[in-house]
Amino acid sequence: MKIIQKASVLLGALLGLAGTASATAFVESGDAGQSLAAAQVIYGSGAVTSIAGTFASGNDADLYKIRIDTPGLFHVSAVGTPSDGLLFLFDANGKGVVYRDDKTHQGGNYGDLTNQFVLASGYYYLGVSLYDNLPLSSGGLIFPESTATGNSGLEFQATAPGGAFALTGWNNAGPSNATGNYTITLQGVQAVPEPSSIALIAIALGGIALFRRRRSME
Numbered sequence: 001m002k003i004i005q006k007a008s009v010l011l012g013a014l015l016g017l018a019g020t021a022s023a024t025a026f027v028e029s030g031d032a033g034q035s036l037a038a039a040q041v042i043y044g045s046g047a048v049t050s051i052a053g054t055f056a057s058g059n060d061a062d063l064y065k066i067r068i069d070t071p072g073l074f075h076v077s078a079v080g081t082p083s084d085g086l087l088f089l090f091d092a093n094g095k096g097v098v099y100r101d102d103k104t105h106q107g108g109n110y111g112d113l114t115n116q117f118v119l120a121s122g123y124y125y126l127g128v129s130l131y132d133n134l135p136l137s138s139g140g141l142i143f144p145e146s147t148a149t150g151n152s153g154l155e156f157q158a159t160a161p162g163g164a165f166a167l168t169g170w171n172n173a174g175p176s177n178a179t180g181n182y183t184i185t186l187q188g189v190q191a192v193p194e195p196s197s198i199a200l201i202a203i204a205l206g207g208i209a210l211f212r213r214r215r216s217m218e
Helices: 002-019 197-218
Strands: 023-025 049-053 061-068 073-079 085-091 097-102 107-111 122-130 135-137 181-187
Touching: 049 061, 049 122, 073 085, 073 122, 085 107, 097 107, 097 181
Parallel strands: 023 049
Antiparallel strands: 049 181, 061 122, 073 107, 073 181, 085 097, 085 122
């Protein structure tokens, strides 16, 4: 009985902390990476409401690992300088989900990503870059260039030749010598639980399962 009591208390405490977590306004630490392995993970609990970051150069692209629990609430918008920015969403395996190139250039508006193509909850990678620095896979460009489609400002799925494969790099075709800052506003996005919290929850659940197994054998 002591095992299940301790495990239940620990699990309840952890879930309680998660339930009372405050919203997170995240600030890029150093330079967020351009690869899946180097993406900056937004650790914590509760909602992520904003991300503030910096472009170190015109070919800089920043990736952030996030968690989407309720796809129907997902919405991301961004503003920044230089004014022509791009937004991308990749799934947990690095495959393209949706991309937007807003060409209005008004007030540094980068457009937004909606829940139109976000159909499942889980982990995702959110990317931001400057025009025309586009993501690549082993098959080539992941997303079609909006200027080539004649539909600038719309959301596009990963229908380019490399769209069936995971992100491997960028074409480094951004504006030369460009630097600046950006702010991303998010809805329906959660922080990624700390590894230590996940381990503690697993231990608590394991203790409960072990107790129940022993009781069923008695």
